[in-house]
Amino acid sequence: MAKTPVQFRLNGSDKAVFVDGGQNLLDVLRRGVGDMSSKYGCGQGTCGVCTVLIDGEPQLACLTLAETCGGRAIETALGLSDGPNLHPLQAAFMEHFAAQCGFCTSGMLMAAKALLDRNASPTREEVAEAISGNICRCTGYEPIVNAILDAASKRDGARAEGEGRARI
Ligand code: FES
């Protein structure tokens, strides 16, 4: 079968791959470029474990045709930390025991990141809505919602502190 060359940015790095017609982005991420952070769960758009950001929007990689990703910026959970420094969402998930088996966690983190990137101070209801497409079999969701709200409040606090310092 003829393959199509596709180039995209993954967590800030350029990637060039050949993809099959009909091949989904999740498969390309995991088998094509070796980013295993996005998980394969249902493979049909119902569990959310494959959630990635494409140009900042949360998308299900299992339902995204890889051919449509040319020139797009893709973010996965692998790109969240800065070396040894965890992203505030990752730190909050740890502090709130929001990951148990961890299978849903990368998708949850990316859905949460998409929310906080567009809404720095979400309500509990907005957080619940943002992760409503992500299934977790372990936590009962409460620790996850608490972690996301905590990460938002800490980021808000850090921002306010920075602005205060800038005014001095
Ligand atoms: S694997 Fe993509 S939604 Fe379940």
Ligand code: FES
């Ligand atoms: S932590 Fe196990 S599915 Fe969410």
